[in-house]
Amino acid sequence: MASNEKNTAVSQKSSIGWISIVLIIIGFGAFIYGIRSPHPEKAWQAYLINFLLWSAIAQGAVLFSAVMHMTKARWSGPLSALSESFAAFFPLSFVLFLILFLGRVHIFPWLHEDLHGKEVWLNIPFLFTRDGIGLLILYAIGFAYLYNALQLRADENQNQGGFRQMIYRGWVRNNRNSEQVKKKMTIWAGLYILAFTLVLSLIGYDLVMSMDPHWISTLFGGYSFVKAFYLGLGALIILAAITQIRKGQASGLEPSHFHDVGKLFFAFCLLWADFFYVQLTVIWYGNIPEETHYVIERTVTVPWNKLAWTVFIVCFIIPFVILINKKIKSKPVFMVILCSVIIIGFWLEHLLLLAPALSHGAHVLSLNVSDALITVGFFGLMLIAVSFFLKRFPGFSRTAEAGSPG
Numbered sequence: 001m002a003s004n005e006k007n008t009a010v011s012q013k014s015s016i017g018w019i020s021i022v023l024i025i026i027g028f029g030a031f032i033y034g035i036r037s038p039h040p041e042k043a044w045q046a047y048l049i050n051f052l053l054w055s056a057i058a059q060g061a062v063l064f065s066a067v068m069h070m071t072k073a074r075w076s077g078p079l080s081a082l083s084e085s086f087a088a089f090f091p092l093s094f095v096l097f098l099i100l101f102l103g104r105v106h107i108f109p110w111l112h113e114d115l116h117g118k119e120v121w122l123n124i125p126f127l128f129t130r131d132g133i134g135l136l137i138l139y140a141i142g143f144a145y146l147y148n149a150l151q152l153r154a155d156e157n158q159n160q161g162g163f164r165q166m167i168y169r170g171w172v173r174n175n176r177n178s179e180q181v182k183k184k185m186t187i188w189a190g191l192y193i194l195a196f197t198l199v200l201s202l203i204g205y206d207l208v209m210s211m212d213p214h215w216i217s218t219l220f221g222g223y224s225f226v227k228a229f230y231l232g233l234g235a236l237i238i239l240a241a242i243t244q245i246r247k248g249q250a251s252g253l254e255p256s257h258f259h260d261v262g263k264l265f266f267a268f269c270l271l272w273a274d275f276f277y278v279q280l281t282v283i284w285y286g287n288i289p290e291e292t293h294y295v296i297e298r299t300v301t302v303p304w305n306k307l308a309w310t311v312f313i314v315c316f317i318i319p320f321v322i323l324i325n326k327k328i329k330s331k332p333v334f335m336v337i338l339c340s341v342i343i344i345g346f347w348l349e350h351l352l353l354l355a356p357a358l359s360h361g362a363h364v365l366s367l368n369v370s371d372a373l374i375t376v377g378f379f380g381l382m383l384i385a386v387s388f389f390l391k392r393f394p395g396f397s398r399t400a401e402a403g404s405p406g
Contacts, residue, residue: 030373043370047100057343059232062084069189094132
């Protein structure tokens, strides 16, 4: 019986791997076809949108574990351990960032504009250097935190080679002292939270706000990292729900876990909307031409006005109305659907922020099949990264004590 279950699990993981590879090939093919077409800027636009979206998901999901550890939130249990699996996307995210350099001519419209003195900050070498260093620091801290977190779930059976052996040796060097490991986790968790706020703000300024170089919003950095945590929570809920559906009680996930993380998800739904509204209000009442033009173009003019309302309804109105219901938060299947819709909504939100700067004068919302296929490729990268992690560290939900960051 146990042997059959083990063979089934191996078969499922193998299937996920092959599906991921197929999705990646499809996305890569669509991207190559796009950049060789007469309008390569469309493919690069889709690439940038997906880089920002999927990187934010991974960064925000790992932040969940760091925050739970810092606040000693024991209720998070296996959810914290599951969220750590998204760190496997960090190396891919950094490589994807470097690839952006190849499309710089098509991505940054200000390369051929008079920036009125902003050239000191907005120049390609400095931009990629500071963002690259920022991402490296964030990801290095994230891996340092993960290295210590995994030690709490290390045992003799993991001393078999590769990553697990390295983690087990670290556990032995710490004299199998969980309190000593937790103190190190606290330091790295604090540093990750700090790096997350700074780097996500920087990325938001450089890769989103700079697309319209004459527009500025001091709230945009906060808006960027709140959005990333909101996205990370949504992806974590999807992963947890799928795990619970597949493994049942063996996953260690209870309805209370989904209810509690659902409340946190609801809170960040409100916080994101607050940043969205406050930023809009400050710009509107300030009535500075450089700032109001940005808002008017995206909320009043065709075709972006309909997209703006779609984003607001999908990312705030729908989850707000639904998540008020206490019972829905505890239903994994329903939460998978809701969180998936919200993530799609944020794909459209990135499109709303970026596309007008790259398509001035457009009267029709230009979306095509290649945008969807490139997105599918990025999803494949996330899928293969997370499944790789869970395959290497399958004991993520052994007990609430082992999985708890506190």
